[in-house]
Amino acid sequence: MTGSLAVAAHGLTRRFGAVTAVDHVNFAISRAMIYGFLGPNGSGKSTTIRMLCGLLTPSEGEAEVLGHRIPGEAEAIKRKIGYMTQRFSLYEDLSVLENLEFMADIYGLPRKTARQRIDQLLEKYNLADRRRQWAGTLSGGQKQRLALAAVTVHGPELLFLDEPTSAVDPQSRRDFWETLFELCEKGTTILVSTHYMDEAERCHGLAILDRGRVVADGAPQELERRIDATVVEVETGDSRSARRVLSELPGVLSVTQLGMRLRVLLDRSVSDPLAEIRAGLAERGLSFDARLTHANLEDVFVAATQSRYLKAQA
Numbered sequence: 164m165t166g167s168l169a170v171a172a173h174g175l176t177r178r179f180g181a182v183t184a185v186d187h188v189n190f191a192i193s194r195a196m197i198y199g200f201l202g203p204n205g206s207g208k209s210t211t212i213r214m215l216c217g218l219l220t221p222s223e224g225e226a227e228v229l230g231h232r233i234p235g236e237a238e239a240i241k242r243k244i245g246y247m248t249q250r251f252s253l254y255e256d257l258s259v260l261e262n263l264e265f266m267a268d269i270y271g272l273p274r275k276t277a278r279q280r281i282d283q284l285l286e287k288y289n290l291a292d293r294r295r296q297w298a299g300t301l302s303g304g305q306k307q308r309l310a311l312a313a314v315t316v317h318g319p320e321l322l323f324l325d326e327p328t329s330a331v332d333p334q335s336r337r338d339f340w341e342t343l344f345e346l347c348e349k350g351t352t353i354l355v356s357t358h359y360m361d362e363a364e365r366c367h368g369l370a371i372l373d374r375g376r377v378v379a380d381g382a383p384q385e386l387e388r389r390i391d392a393t394v395v396e397v398e399t400g401d402s403r404s405a406r407r408v409l410s411e412l413p414g415v416l417s418v419t420q421l422g423m424r425l426r427v428l429l430d431r432s433v434s435d436p437l438a439e440i441r442a443g444l445a446e447r448g449l450s451f452d453a454r455l456t457h458a459n460l461e462d463v464f465v466a467a468t469q470s471r472y473l474k475a476q477a
């Protein structure tokens with residue numbers, strides 16, 4: 164692994180009995196970047212993260228994390244990383260301050276350093292006025308800020324954030340992402356899992372996971388450009404009938420309704436998608452307007468997961 168990579172996974176696999184939760188995944192994360200795992204529930208995001216943190220042993224394959232091999236050197240990385248789980252892992256009956264002191268203690272920070280660092284974090288995360296409040300009584304956004312403060316108390320080089328925004332409102336999500344960019348600008352590498360498309364769009368790099376496999380990876384804009392599908396937007400007065408007709412056309416991967424418009428995703432193998440759609444709708448006597456449009460990340464996600472599903476059915 165070269166020095167510019169924070170994480171490299173090679174054929175990383177984890178089975179739980181008959182279930183293959185993570186299936187030979189490969190990816191590389193450069194230092195000081197925000198890398199996303201985008202995938203639905205059960206796609207293997209948490210299991211992959213737990214293997215990279217050294218909390219779960221891979222069934223097969225290996226990874227290098229900050230220059231250490233996983234499995235094998237898992238102990239060596241624990242002080243260099245921060246791991247924020249979906250449930251924020253706070254002690255609800257300890258105060259904000261006690262939670263941070265506890266984490267500083269776990270990481271063995273000298274008392275004076277810990278005090279300075281905790282004061283900085285309380286200011287940075289806007290929790291100074293609440294230092295004596297029980298963590299359990301904080302709002303979702305405040306708990307999230309405290310959880311991030313807690314996992315960064317020791318100044319980790321690499322942060323693993325497992326669906327960190329699922330329990331907070333849109334404004335807290337935006338603020339949280341601003342903080343991630345600040346950390347990244349100061350050199351922290353961040354791996355964040357999400358099932359929100361808008362969050363995935365903000366990552367420098369991205370792996371789309373589906374049933375334990377990486378089905379696409381790259382920068383979000385690059386993935387949109389490289390998509391293995393064509394996107395057509397259809398406007399029609401009878402979207403219900405049009406939707407039914409379009410769903411049955413050969414090569415159609417998905418039809419999504421957006422207000423009065425339908426967004427149709429077709430496999431690349433369809434040579435003239437506009438003609439196909441026009442012929443299908445005209446045959447049923449439906450009036451419409453259809454045009455080609457650019458792919459977004461949701462289209463990339465649907466194309467990557469649907470075409471795999473259709474190939475498996477064939």
Ligand SMILES: Nc1ncnc2c1ncn2[C@@H]1O[C@H](COP(=O)(O)OP(=O)(O)OP(=O)(O)O)[C@@H](O)[C@H]1O
Nearest residue numbers: 179182183184202203204205206207208209210211
């Ligand atoms: N300890 C375990 N024992 C058995 N099966 C497990 C275990 N942990 C995860 N799995 C299974 O592995 C698969 C992947 O789960 P994982 O939690 O990694 O997915 P995820 O993408 O993080 O989803 P979520 O967002 O719901 O956490 C699922 O089918 C899950 O039920």
